[in-house]
Amino acid sequence: MNNNFQDYRKLIEFLKSKGDFNQELLDAMYNTPRIDYVDEAFSHLVNFNDALPIGYGQTISQPYIVLRMLQLLNLNEKKIVLEIGTGSGFQTSVLSKLVSHVYSLERIKALQLNAKRVMRLHNISNVTCKHSDGFYGWESKAPYDAIIFSAAISEKPLHLIKQLKLNGKLIAPIGDKKQQLIMYIKKNGSVTEKVFENVNFVPLLTGLC
Numbered sequence: 001m002n003n004n005f006q007d008y009r010k011l012i013e014f015l016k017s018k019g020d021f022n023q024e025l026l027d028a029m030y031n032t033p034r035i036d037y038v039d040e041a042f043s044h045l046v047n048f049n050d051a052l053p054i055g056y057g058q059t060i061s062q063p064y065i066v067l068r069m070l071q072l073l074n075l076n077e078k079k080i081v082l083e084i085g086t087g088s089g090f091q092t093s094v095l096s097k098l099v100s101h102v103y104s105l106e107r108i109k110a111l112q113l114n115a116k117r118v119m120r121l122h123n124i125s126n127v128t129c130k131h132s133d134g135f136y137g138w139e140s141k142a143p144y145d146a147i148i149f150s151a152a153i154s155e156k157p158l159h160l161i162k163q164l165k166l167n168g169k170l171i172a173p174i175g176d177k178k179q180q181l182i183m184y185i186k187k188n189g190s191v192t193e194k195v196f197e198n199v200n201f202v203p204l205l206t207g208l209c
């Protein structure tokens with residue numbers, strides 16, 4: 001699926017044909033120019049449907065997987081979302097166009113500062129970023145309608161279910177070498193689990209730097 005496209009519109013059209021994504025989601029991504037979230041050295045690869053390096057051993061996510069995770073969360077303009085792993089800020093910015101507010105945690109200060117800078121350039125005002133270990137979530141801003149992990153966690157993050165609203169959804173790549181995209185839905189007194197496809201994310205790491 002990793003075709004390189006001449007321009008961003010062509011990439012978005014390709015993704016539309018691949019994923020049955022709703023138009024609002026595709027528009028939110030189209031209105032988030034990916035080129036502004038990667039280093040100039042990689043600008044020739046920006047319309048590639050793949051992850052790209054953003055420094056510090058991290059990557060900007062594959063556009064397809066961003067759409068896939070956001071679609072599964074059933075977002076709308078009333079929702080409050082917690083994102084774990086701001087990275088380049090690309091997914092954060094797409095999210096900001098779909099929901100009421102995004103809280104985003106990043107453990108690498110330099111990435112967090114850069115993402116904030118780019119989001120300021122784009123006049124994005126409904127995102128709050130924090131330099132923090134996202135493993136613990138962000139309790140003081142909870143509860144959330146959705147929690148999204150941008151890095152793979154080896155164990156099921158059930159400790160974060162308490163930061164979700166009733167019927168809230170948490171989506172995460174779970175596993176070490178072999179990862180699966182899994183969604184947890186908080187029900188009254190129980191948690192429903194839905195397993196989706198195999199994925200390949202950078203690992204969630206502990207501590208700050």
Ligand code: SAH
Binds near residue numbers: 204
């Ligand atoms: N969606 C982002 C993905 C970035 S890669 C994008 O498209 O740019 C995953 C990010 O998660 C990295 O920036 C990494 O530093 C961050 N991360 C890893 N472990 C973390 C943790 N424990 N807390 C917060 N962020 C973490």
